[in-house]
Amino acid sequence: MADVRQTGSNIETTIEYTGDINKRRDAATNCRAKVGAVRVLRRDWRRLSGPILSSLPAPEAHHVREFSCGTLYYRTFFVDSKRDALYVGAMDRLYRLNMNNISASHCERDSINLEPSNVAQCVSKGKSEHFDCRNHVRVIQPMGDGSRLYVCGTNAHSPKDWVLYSNLTHLPRHEYVPGIGMGVAKCPYDPADNSTALWVERGNPGSLPALYSGTNAEFTKADTVIFRTDLHNLTTGRREFAFKRTLKYDSKWLDKPNFVGSFDVGDYVLFFFRETAVEYINCGKAVYSRVARVCKRDTGGKNILSQNWATYLKARLNCSIPGEFPFYFNEIQSIYKVPGDDSRFYGVFTTASTGLMGSAICTFTIGDIQKAFEGKFKEQASSSSAWLPVISSKVPEPRPGTCVNDTSSLPDTVLNFIRSHPLMDSAVSHENEKPIYYKRDLFFTRLVVDKVKVDMMGHQLEYTVYYSGTNEGKIHKIVQWNRNGDSQSALLDIFDVTPGEPIQAMAISRMHGSLYxxxxxxVLQLRLALCARRYDACVRCARDPYCGWDRDAGVCREYMPGLIQDVANETADICDSSIARKSVSATWGQSLHLGSFVKMPEVLQPRAVTWYHYSREKGRHPITFNKPEKYIETSEHGLLIISVNEADAGRYDCWLGGSLLCSYNITVDTHRCSPPEKSNEYQKIYSNWCHEFEKYKTAMKTWERKQEGEGVKRQSRAIKSHASRTPANDAGTTNLGPDLTTDVPHSAVPRTFTGNFVSFN
Incomplete structure (x- = not known):
């Protein structure tokens, strides 16, 4: 049974075992026989409610851990694996959680208060006191070796930043960091706004560290900006290089963007966002996803773009279902890069909120991004003209947007060109020209990715596992692999993590084997390898790259050589040998339930489940459910056989696509009238009698409803007829005469039972 312990604000969920463990394991086996049709028919076969993580017994004790100090809007994560710390930005607080066990963290001991200032002024501007006018921490970035943190918060719509030690203490006065205090253009005013920020140590002018950000720089949200802070000499405190930013109020550069991420890659910093598509404006309003880049060595132009980026370029990101008329997922919601791997970027995209809802996961390579930035530029000759590619002869030299040692020495022709032509003509194509995964009626909010390497008989296999959070609090787990150069993927599992609450932040740590x-x-922590917790059958266990099926023990374990694993589903019958054929004996006239799942997993619900019967007379033939008096399919795809006889004997196999789920051998006792010898045989006979009685009750209720309906109709007709013949009395009312009754022939009334009976409701 579940044992939930709460100490202060920290909740830890564990599993307490009672009884024999082997019996509990057997009870979780996916194929089982249940006797008694009445109990099956009256059982609630609807899906279980509550978190899906609690649907199966778990051999692991701490598969899910939780941390909460109330509704504090935990929306910013930073993972410091070296210090085993997960930093969480919240309202008025910054937390430092233990990555091994977040439940062991303490609300007061492991946090620092960052209370807002000027709350009254914020409220006077029409903002809410208890949300808008608080300090929501939106930027947490490591500085140097990670011993110090750069932190920025909304501060009651007056952004403010700090530098803290990694143990969440303030720096002493003599360690003052220049340029710190005012957070405008570094993090947003509004806690509901999307923003991004990145602390970059190397590659900047003078080899000085700097913060790059994408956010709103005004209270009114009129000025959105991609920004780099002033560059200071940290020893002398002197400002060596001035800030750089995008052009102000120029829709060609930025048009109401929503930033989702930024990355330091080589000589450039890349920004990912969605914005109103300026190139589509003549055809209506549309939102496109973008990737923009700036050179880290950019110091602006000498006379033109002196305070602005001289290397700023942007391109559209194409995430679509291919076809003659591609279906586009235009709005990027989240972007992820595996630490240490700059070759790929993984994003979740959605359709416009005003249309058909759908989400997709697409990947982009750094090579394809560079190819788009090396391609043609796009321009609009006049406000009424179409956007067209710029011919090569009009592009000045050196090529606009490339890194040079000193951008202030760039010719005015280059600076003027990039000022009016920041948009590239070609979109960045998604890898494999198709999404990794897509689904309608789904809204992805966040994404993290893990690379899993498996040693399969001396061969190193690599799989990419995607964890994508939704606005309904679920996490979809998808695996991707390559087969003969073709990318393939499959949905593995769906976790109901925070039911009804959108996933606001996600992080993953391979070192700690956890998803956050x-x-x-x-805030929740989940194990990456939830093998026995999630899978009670080989057919699902073998497809998870973290897991493998132990044929001898009949359980799913964390993968090691020797266990059954087939992520790519290359061997359809790999699990057949692990399926135990169950023998079930039935008496003539008894009803049987053959189960396929303890609970039908959500990921398998779209797939076809088929039952087959092997008999001497007919051989192998599929079970059809067009005869409910004989076969009934339960909501969990189990098989209910009504009133078995000699013809029902034989083998019954349940298949999920090309995989065998379970198998039963049914034998039927042909001695129909032999007296029962054991108590369970009496129970079977009693169960069958109850089934017949339930059928009688159903027929009786149906007849009563019909008779009641006919009686009402006849009464209504009689009243109308009588009223038309009867004059009004002295009181001005109509005399309806005696009560009307319906005569029912005695033969039409079913016989009734008297005395006590058992109702299976």
Whole structure:
């Protein structure tokens, strides 16, 4: 049974075992026989409610851990694996959680208060006191070796930044960091705004560290900006290079962007965002996803673009279902890069909120991004003209947007060109020209990715596992692999992590074997290898790259050589040998339930489940459910056989696509009238009698409803007829005469039972 312990604000969920463990394991086996049709028919076969993580017994004790100090809007994560710390930005607080066990963290001991200033002024501007006018921490970035952190918060719509030690203490006065205090253009005013920021140590002018950000720089949100802070000499405190930013109020550069991420890659910093598509404006309004880049050595132009980027370029990101008329997922919601691997970027995209809802996961290579930035530029000759590619002869030299040692020495022709032509003509194509995964009626909010390497008989296999959070608090787990150069993927599992609460932040740590997710109310830690916790059958266990099926023990374990694993589903019958054929004996007239799942997993619900019967007379033939008096399919795809006889004997196999789920051998006792010898035989006979009685009750209720309906109709007709013949009385009312009754022939009334009976409701 579940044992939930709460100490202060920290909740830890564990599993307490009672009884024999082997019996509990047997009870979780996916194929089982259940006797008694009445109990099956009356059982609630609807899906279980509550978190899907609690649907199966778990051999692991701490598969899910939770941390919460109330509804504090936990929306910013930073993972410091070297210090085993997960930093969480919240409202008025910055937390430092233990990555091994976040439940062991303490609300007061492991946090620092960052209370807002000027709350009254914020409220006077029409903002809410208890949300808008608080300090929501939106930027947490490591500085140097990670011993210090750069932190920025909304501070009651007056952004403010700090530098803290990694143990969440303030720096002494003599360690003052120049340029710190005012957070405008570094993090947003509004806690509801999307923003991004990145602390970059190397590659900047003078080899000085700097913060790059994408956010709103005004209270009114009129000025959105991609920004780099002033560059200071940290020893002398002197400002060596001035800030750089995008052009102000120029829709060609930025048009109401929503930033989702930024990355330091080589000589450039890349920004990912969605914005109103300026190139589509003549055809209506549309939102496109973008990737923009700036050179880290950019110091602006000498006379033109002196305070602005001289290397700023942007291109559209194409995430679409291919076809003659591609279906586009235009709005990027989240972007992820595996630490240490700059070759790929993984993003989740959605359709416009005003149309058909759908989400997709697409990947982009750094090579394809560079190819787009090396391609043609796009321009609009006049406000009424179409956007067209710029011919090569009009592009000045050196090529606009490339890194040079000193951008202030660039010719005015180059600076003027990039000022009016920041948009590239070609979109960045997604890898394999198709999404990794897509689904309608789904809204992805966050994404993290893990690379899993498996040693399969001396061969190193690599799989990419995607964890994508939704606005309903679920996490979709998808695996991708390559087969003969073709990318393929499959949905492995769906976790109901924060039911009804959108996933606001996600992080993953291979070192700690954990996935971290946050809603506005709590932070959760999940094991990556939830093998026995999630899978009770080989057919699902073998497809998870973290897991393998132990044929001898009949359980799913964390993968090691020797266990059954087939992520790519290359061998359809790999699990057949692990399926135990169950023998079930039935008496003539008894009803049987053959189960396929303890609970039908959500990921398998779209797939076809088929039952087959092997008999001497007919051989192998599929079970059809067009005869409910004989076969009934339960909501969990189990098989209910009504009133078995000699013809029902034989083998019954349940298949999920090309994989065998379970198998039963049914034998039927042909001695129909032999007296029962054991108590369970009496129970079977009693169960069958109850089934017949339930059928009688159903028929009786159906007849009563019909008779009641006919009686009402006849009464209504009689009243109308009588009223038309009867004059009004002295009181001005109509005399309806005696009560009307319906005569029912005695033969039409079913016989009734008297005395006590058992109702299976």
């Amino acid at each position: 997710a946050a809603s506005d109310r709590r």
